[in-house]
Amino acid sequence: MSGFQRVRKVLFGLCMIAVALFFIFFPSDEAxxxxxxxxxxxxxIVGIKDIIFYFTMAKHMIGGKMILIQGVIILDFALITGSLANVPKIYILLYLIGIHAFSGVVEILRAMESKKAVEGPWKLKFTHGIINFLLAIACLIFIRKSHTALLIYSLGLIYSAVVRIFSAFRRTSFILIN
Structure with missing residues (x-):
């Protein structure tokens, strides 16, 4: 990871913390x-980035079509998410619960795969997945209390930002093939 990537990761993490603190200290219906x-x-942004990456580089790679499919699916989720602006809050909370639960399960599975392949910090990925899944369960428990669910979501956002900042300072290994 280059120095610019590390700085960008830290700044994005700090922005995530600022947004989460805004939600905690100023809870409202507009949140x-x-x-x-x-x-x-x-x-x-992620979906468009994946699609652009496919057309510029990944179409020449093995498994490149999966990147295109992933980009299209993520872009579809973005459009679905944007259309949730005029629905009741309960549906938005259910959608957030689904995102947290899905990302938690995916992170746990990725950690288990990393553990088997003995690559990278699998313990950090595993705890991040577990906490994400526990946040989804906590949101489900407190779904009727909208401000409590917003608080739980904000705490999850802070945790994700701290993990992002922590991983920015983590040493990365390089493989050199002669």
Missing amino acids: YMIIVAILSLGLA
Whole structure:
């Protein structure tokens, strides 16, 4: 990871913490619309980035079509997320629960795969997945109390930001093939 990538990762983590603290200290009904907008914009950026990566480089790679399919699916999720602006809050919370649960399970599976392949920090991935899944369960328990669910979501956002900042300072290994 280059120095610019590390700085960008730390700045993004600090922005995530700032947004989460804003949600904690100023909970309102508009916070859900802000969450929907952030999720929609973030997913759209990732989806478009994957699609551009496919057309510039991945179409020449083995398994490159999976990157295109992933980009299209993520872009679809961005459009679905953006369309949730005028639905009741309970559906937005259910959507957030689904995102947390899915990303938690995926992170746990990735950690188990890393553990088998003995590559990288699998313990950090595993705890991140477990905490993400526990946040989904906590949101499900407190779904009727919308401000409590917003607080839980904000705490999850802070945790994700701290993990992102921590991973920016982690040493990366390089493989040199002569």
